[in-house]
Each structure stands twice: as C-alpha cells, then as structure tokens.
Amino acid sequence: MGLRQHRLEHVMGMPIGVDVCDPDIGAKTVDRVYRWLRFVDATFSTYCEDSEISRLNRGELAVEQTHPAVRSVLRRCERLRMQTDGYFDIRAPHHSARRVVVEAGPARPIDPSGLVKGWSVAGAALILDRAGARNYCINAGGDARLRGRSWNGESWRVGIQHPRIRDRLAAVLVASDVGIATSGAYERGEHIVDPHTGRPSQGVLSVTVVGPDVATADAYATAAYAMGPRGAQWCAGLKDYAAMVILSEGAVLSTPAMSRYRV
Amino acid sequence: MHRSISAVVGTVVAVSPTGVAMTMAADAATHAPASPAARNYGGSRVSMRYGIVQVFITVEGRRVVNVYQSLPTDRPRSKFINASAGLALRSEALKAQSANIHTVSGATLTSRAYVTSLQAALNAAHV
Numbered sequence: 001m002g003l004r005q006h007r008l009e010h011v012m013g014m015p016i017g018v019d020v021c022d023p024d025i026g027a028k029t030v031d032r033v034y035r036w037l038r039f040v041d042a043t044f045s046t047y048c049e050d051s052e053i054s055r056l057n058r059g060e061l062a063v064e065q066t067h068p069a070v071r072s073v074l075r076r077c078e079r080l081r082m083q084t085d086g087y088f089d090i091r092a093p094h095h096s097a098r099r100v101v102v103e104a105g106p107a108r109p110i111d112p113s114g115l116v117k118g119w120s121v122a123g124a125a126l127i128l129d130r131a132g133a134r135n136y137c138i139n140a141g142g143d144a145r146l147r148g149r150s151w152n153g154e155s156w157r158v159g160i161q162h163p164r165i166r167d168r169l170a171a172v173l174v175a176s177d178v179g180i181a182t183s184g185a186y187e188r189g190e191h192i193v194d195p196h197t198g199r200p201s202q203g204v205l206s207v208t209v210v211g212p213d214v215a216t217a218d219a220y221a222t223a224a225y226a227m228g229p230r231g232a233q234w235c236a237g238l239k240d241y242a243a244m245v246i247l248s249e250g251a252v253l254s255t256p257a258m259s260r261y262r263v
Numbered sequence: 264m265h266r267s268i269s270a271v272v273g274t275v276v277a278v279s280p281t282g283v284a285m286t287m288a289a290d291a292a293t294h295a296p297a298s299p300a301a302r303n304y305g306g307s308r309v310s311m312r313y314g315i316v317q318v319f320i321t322v323e324g325r326r327v328v329n330v331y332q333s334l335p336t337d338r339p340r341s342k343f344i345n346a347s348a349g350l351a352l353r354s355e356a357l358k359a360q361s362a363n364i365h366t367v368s369g370a371t372l373t374s375r376a377y378v379t380s381l382q383a384a385l386n387a388a389h390v
Contacts (some may be wrong), residue, residue: 002378017366139366150365159362162371168359184370206370225370236351250357259353 004151005030012041012117014141020128021135033124037140040120043067046111063253073119077112077219084223084234088114092195092226095121115226118181118218120141125214126253141244143181157263163205163246173261181213183207183221184246194226203229203248210261211241215255229253 005020007030012161018033045051052070054059063071080088090110124138125145135148137156146156158180159169173180184206194201207224209217220241224231232253235243242257254262 033264137366138327139368142367142369144366144368154368157362158365159364159367161367162359163370164355165359167321167361169364170357172360172362172364173304180368181370182370232352246357252355252357254353254355256351256353 001071007034009034009037011037012045012120012140013047016140017138018124018128019137019150020133022133025128025131025133029128029133031181032131033127033138033179036123036127036209037120040116040123043070044073044112044116045244046109046113053110054113073112073115074110075214076119077110077115080115080219080223086195086221087226087231087234088219088223089195090114092198105150114183114222115215115219117141118179118213119215121145122179122213129169143179143214143218145179146176148176160208160244161206170206170252171244172263173210175210175261178210178212178261179217180208180210181214181217181221182209183218194228201226201228204231205246207231207235207246208244209235209241210243210258211238217241 004023005018005025005027007019008015008017010016011034014170016034016037018030041051042048043051044053046053046057048054052061052066056063056066056070063074074090077088077090077119081090082237090112091108092111119129121140121143122145124140125136125147128136128138129147135150136146137150138145142161144158146158146159155174156176158173159176160171160182162168162170163184184204185200193199204225207221209221209224211217211220215222220235220238220243224235224243224245227234229245229247232243232245232255234246236255238255242261243255244258245253247253
C-alpha cells in the first residue's frame with residue numbers, strides 16, 4: 001500500500017504545500033515538484049539578486065539571453081496586460097506603506113510575481129499529472145491547484161480567508177480540476193497599485209478567482225483587485241472564470257459562475 | 264490543513280435576490296433606504312470607458328444590507344453592457360465562519376515581503 005504524500009516547504013518566501021492522494025506517487029515525484037519551485041524562485045524572484053529577472057532589471061541581461069521560460073512568461077504578461085486593459089502590468093510601480101517606488105522612463109523594472117506564483121503551481125501540477133497523479137492539492141501562498149479528491153475520497157474543500165479575522169473564513173468552496181487564486185492586501189505593507197493612477201487600489205479587500213488555469217486566475221485576481229470595486233463587474237464578463245470580490249465596507253460581490261463552487 | 268466543524272458565526276443579512284440589478288441605474292439621491300435607520304454611502308467614483316461608475320452601500324446600524332451601483336445611462340449601448348454586468352453580480356454581507364477544509368486561499372503577504380515591510384517600519388520607528 002502506498003503512502004499519501006504530504007509535504008510543506010518554504011520556497012519563494014512562502015509556505016508551499018503539496019498533498020498527493022494517489023498511492024502510486026512517491027516521494028521522488030514530490031522532490032521533482034520542489035526542484036521546479038526552487039528553479040522558479042532562483043530564476044524569477046525579485047528578492048534574489050542573481051535571478052534572471054533581477055539581472056534583466058539591472059540591464060545585465062537582455063531578454064534574448066534569458067531562459068525560454070522567462071521569455072514565455074514575459075510574453076504572457078504582455079498579453080494579460082492588454083486583456084486586462086492595463087490593470088495587470090508587470091511594470092507598475094510598487095507601493096509600500098513607507099514609500100512609493102517611482103521608476104522613470106521606458107526601462108522601468110519589472111515584477112512578474114502576479115503571474116509567476118500561479119504559473120509555478122501550474123507547472124508543479126504538470127509534473128504530478130505526467131507522473132500519473134490524479135488526486136492532489138498544491139497550494140503556494142494561497143494560489144491552489146486541485147485535482148480529483150482528497151485522501152478519504154471526499155471532495156477538496158477550500159476556505160477563502162477572511163480578510164479581517166485571521167482564523168476565520170469568508171467562504172468555503174468545493175472544487176476539483178480548477179485553479180484558485182486570491183489577490184489583495186489584508187495587512188499594512190505592500191499593496192497592489194492601480195497601474196493607471198500609481199496609487200494603491202482602494203475599496204477592495206480581496207478578489208478570489210476560480211477557473212481552469214491557476215496562472216490565469218492569479219493574473220485576473222491581481223488585475224481585478226487593482227481595478228477597485230469595478231473589478232467585480234469586469235470579472236462578470238470573464239469567460240470560464242468565476243470571481244468573488246470582498247469590499248472594504250464588508251460586502252461581497254460574486255459572479256454567477258461562483259455559485260457552482262460555494263457551499 | 265484541517266479545522267474542526269463549528270457553527271457559522273458572524274452577521275448574515277438577507278439581501279434581495281435581485282441584488283444589484285434592483286437598483287441598477289438609480290442614483291443616490293433617488294434611491295430610498297431600506298428603513299428609516301438605514302443610510303447610503305457612496306464609494307469612489309471610477310471612470311469607465313462609457314462613463315462614471317460609483318458603488319453605493321446601504322447600511323443599517325453596522326450591517327451592510329445592500330450594495331448597488333450607479334451606472335452610466337447617457338449612451339444606450341453602454342446601458343445594455345452595464346445592465347448585463349450589473350445583473351450578473353450577486354451581493355451579500357461578509358460572513359465569518361469556521362469549517363472543515365483542506366486548504367486556504369488568501370491574499371497573504373509573502374514572508375519576505377512581510378520582513379521587508381516590517382524592517383522598514385522598524386527603521387522608521389527608530390527601534
């Protein structure tokens with residue numbers, strides 16, 4: 001009888017959990033998943049001085065010299081920028097509670113983390129799929145990819161974190177074969193900025209997006225959050241993706257597709 | 264992660280099933296609050312391609328009882344687009360619950376970001 005694989009490691013500055021409920025999948029497969037995640041961290045992290053993104057931002061590397069994965073991610077970010085009317089923008093200035101990081105000119109540094117987190121989870125899921133896994137849950141700092149069912153055959157149940165009360169949930173979703181991503185800024189510190197105004201997005205505590213691809217869900221949640229309250233309306237127009245927007249005043253706006261996941 | 268099952272806590276307020284659609288295209292001045300104690304609050308005005316959108320909420324005491332939007336009405340085409348989008352959204356009050364779940368999705372700061380932010384705050388406080 002095989003063992004359930006359940007592992008939690010700290011990568012990319014966050015806890016990443018991999019839970020595989022197929023008896024045939026062993027530790028070596030999960031090892032490969034974490035090697036992938038560490039590759040993503042080393043290549044894309046803006047906190048890592050030697051990452052290709054950091055070197056790109058310093059002008060030490062040209063885009064043409066980067067890893068194919070980097071070029072692929074950057075192309076995808078550009079497509080998402082156009083699709084979200086500029087609200088997903090990896091060149092957006094980064095606003096922290098202490099200061100606005102203002103970058104001038106066409107060579108502003110990029111930060112693709114709004115896509116990379118979800119994209120790394122999608123890549124991890126692919127490793128599991130190719131190894132034959134059909135029942136798993138991967139969660140990287142709140143971006144999750146689910147497939148099949150949990151260990152005792154029950155459906156995966158995902159809690160949406162309450163934006164104000166730390167150990168409470170705002171909602172519970174039952175889902176399988178989907179990606180889930182939540183964007184927002186519950187605490188003081190770094191905020192997602194509206195790329196059109198350069199100021200922190202107001203009026204919204206969080207946006208949760210559910211759909212077929214966790215990387216896309218991540219980018220959509222990031223963009224919708226940057227839009228402020230009208231992000232909910234934008235989400236209502238999305239094909240194949242459902243959304244739940246928690247407003248600062250304590251109201252929740254959901255698109256019709258979200259009701260199929262809610263319990 | 265697993266949490267024990269417990270009762271749903273927090274305020275759950277019934278909202279009209281039509282939610283936002285009910286008050287679509289009404290502006291704050293003409294929208295009647297649900298009861299004498301209720302008040303309407305307007306959010307920031309956001310510029311959209313076809314006009315200005317502003318989200319309003321109706322509050323009774325400390326509970327949000329309704330959320331609605333003023334939608335641009337000057338262009339017939341925009342009315343249709345926003346009508347379908349406005350109809351599509353369901354509004355409800357934010358609940359706080361505990362439940363038996365396997366995993367959580369939330370907008371948590373990465374620990375590096377937290378440390379960076381914390382350090383900046385400490386620096387500013389000269390600690």
